[in-house]
Amino acid sequence: MNKAIYFAAAFAFLTNVPLKAQNQYKSNISKMYQGKEINNKFDKEIARLLVQMTLEEKIGMLHGNSMFTTGGVERLGIPELKMADGPLGVREEISRDSWAPAGLTNDFATYYPAAGALAATWNPNLAYTFGNSVGQELRARDKDMLLSPAINIVRTPLGGRTYEYMTEDPFLNKKMTVPMVVGLQDNDVMACVKHFAANNQETNRDFVDVQIDERTLREIYLPAFEAAVKEGKAYSIMGAYNKFRGEYLCENDYMLNKVLRDEWGFKGVVVSDWAAVHTTVKSLKSGLDIEMGTPKPFNEFFLADKLLAAVKAGEISEKEIDLHVERILRTLFQVKAMGANDRVKGSIATEAHYQDAYKIAAESVVLLKNDNNALPLNLNGIKSIAVIGNNATKKNALGGFGAGVKTKREVTPLEGLKNRLPSSVKINYAEGYLERYEEKNTGKLGDITLNGPVTIDKLDDAKVQEAVEAAKNSDIAIVFAGSNRDYETEASDRRSLKLPFAQEELIKKVVEVNPKTILVMVAGAPFDIKDISTKTNALVWSWFNGSEGGNALADVILGNVNPSGKLPWTMPVDIKDSPAHATNSFPGDKTVEYKEGILVGYRWFDTKKVEPLYPFGYGLSYTTFSFEKPTTDKKVYQENEMISVSVSIKNTGKLDGKEVVQVYASKPDSKVSRAAQELKGFQKVLAKAGKSELVTIKIPVKDLAFYNVDTKKWEVEKGKYILHVGNSSRNNNQQISINIH
Secondary structure (H helix, E strand, O other): OOHHHHHHHHHHHHHHHHHHHHHHHHHHHHHHHHOOOOOOOHHHHHHHHHOOOOOHHHHHHOEEEEEEEEOOOOHHHEOOOOEEEOOOOOOOOOOHHHOOOOOOOOOOOOOOOOOHHHHHOOHHHHHHHHHHHHHHHHOOOOOOOOOOOOOOOOOOOOOOOHHHHOOOOHHHHHHHHHHHHHHHHHHOOOEEEEEOOOOOOOOOOOEEEOOOOHHHHHHHHHHHHHHHOOOOOEEEEEOOEEEEOOOEHHHHHHHHHHHHHHHHHHOEEEEEOOOOOOHHHHHOOOOEEEEOOOOHHHHOOOOHHHHHHHHHHHHOOOOHHHHHHHHHHHHHHHHOOOOOOOOOOOOOOHHHHHHHHHHHHHHHHHEEHHHHHOOOOOOOOOOEEEEEEEEHHHOOOOOOOOOOOOOOOOOOOOHHHHHHHHOOOOOEHHHHHHHOEEEOOOOOOOOOOOOOOEOOOOOOOHHHHHHHHHOOOOOOOEEEEEEEOOOOOOOOOOOOOOHHHHHHHHHHHHHHHOOEEEEEEEOOOOOOOHHHHHHOOOOEOOOOOOOHHHHHHHHHHHHHOOOOOOOOOOOOOOOOHHHHHHOOOOOOOOOEOOOHHHOOHHHHHOOOOOOOEEEOOOEEEEEEEEOOEEEEOOOOOOOOEEEEEEEEEEEEOOOOOEEEEEEEEEEEOOOOOOOOOOOEEEEEEEOOOOOOOOOOOOEHHHHEEEOOOOOOEEEOOOEEEEEEEEEEEEEOOOOEEEEOO
């Protein structure tokens, strides 16, 4: 647009505005667009609003004025920015000034599978489905921002939020994050990608100072955030609680200004985690835009009355305040919150959304062991099935310290089996073990506190006897074991990999009386299952899997769904095998140094030749697949080219099934230390029984780069690379050699 025409039109509205305001507006416009074309359709309106706002109104937009909103300016048509928690779906409405539920009857929502389950699908299309479906529900609740996705790397199996995070691998992480962000924001809402960054433990999260070398930061902990910004065009980023290299992450100039904005070109808003702000002027100048917090008078926030006083004292300019208000207004315009009449209306808790949750759950279930084709269950001659375990009936939509979902539908595993089994099969249910916790100093039995839950690991004799009798008197037994969202919870990490509530002892007693016992784990993170995995012919891994989780799990057990989930992290034999623990660098005290460097997850296990219990990317099927010799379109590539890897995969079994083709890369004789291999591409494919499918995976040569700390740039080494093709990090023996010139 011609600038002269633009400014003439823009200034036309000023006829009824005081001269001083007119001059200020002209100054704002001139500064905003000096030397560049006007190409943002909202900038004129933003400048018009800014000039009419008082300092107090501007500051009101920079901090919470309720638990999940920031201030608006009603007289100018600027609404509150309305947020909602959302790792499992849209959180129920809470009171404006406390965490107490609002007690509404219209805030029921779909409970979606946790992010760990989503990652286990290895299906980016389902990541989009997840985001799009949740985005519709968010709009139906008239919200602007979803505080999701949480994409921190799984550094330790003990992490309290492992279930909520996706994976230990930066490539899988970004490939699932981007479509989820896009799906959300297609519904005129903001994704708030969290927790930026290096927030990989709950222990001491409020103050721990994380020390990571630059190469590790760039190669492991930042790629998904960078992709969310550059590819997903995320509107919002949440600053984390912890410190990074001595500075809190909500006042970390290096991370928020230099990396996020200057390097990546982020134009959106940075929101603090709740009560993660520690300063006023420093926070704003370091890149924070909005301060949110836990219950206290909202005017006492650092970016409230203290900020007003700082401006009046000359410690910070109103121009700086304007910069942050502009960012907020721009995102409000982008999601059509500023009076647009074509904003997505959304829908919530619909059958279509329940089916979205079902599809994700069905593809997330991982078959870890299936000796003698114990699964799917052959019901011929089966008259009774013992269903054992508290987890058969445990509901996980709500629970723990973090955000949950109030839902009208959560199908438990027991309910799923009842829904799917013929009436001729009798179900003998026994709880088996009790979910119990130690009494806290100031609480009562069962309290979950910031110190973390301490379980009572002792079986109840009567419950055990009931379970043993049920197993003994049934043709088949299914034990539903694992964890729950009261035990795996935000604000605390687990003490060990041990199964809680003495479940291992129970499982052994059940198997003794019924060798035809199937073990189903429901959990969001690895556990020590090395012994019990040898006691049963079949081992299934499920998750906190949403409204339809029980139906999806029953369909897998009965063969209505062929399992296709793959582990998004490594299952260790022993906690000491995992890198953060092998290097004795978790959880630290006031400081934690990531001593394993780039060797996170399978990178450590493969490079150090440590045998996992189950490897990253692993998961069986009810059918079998064979891989033909893979090929590349060329043998020699330039740095700006694309590598095309093709492989024919044949379903050699009798059932249709889905397989995930995974491509890992290694660099022999590298000039820098590298992992033995790194995931660089994958594709999930459906192959009909007896049929072959040609899979082509494209890998940009630039994705083979390492971060050169001397030049502060990504560098693709010249020379030979090996591409490993297979279906897990430990089953990828098909190799191709290529050269980069």
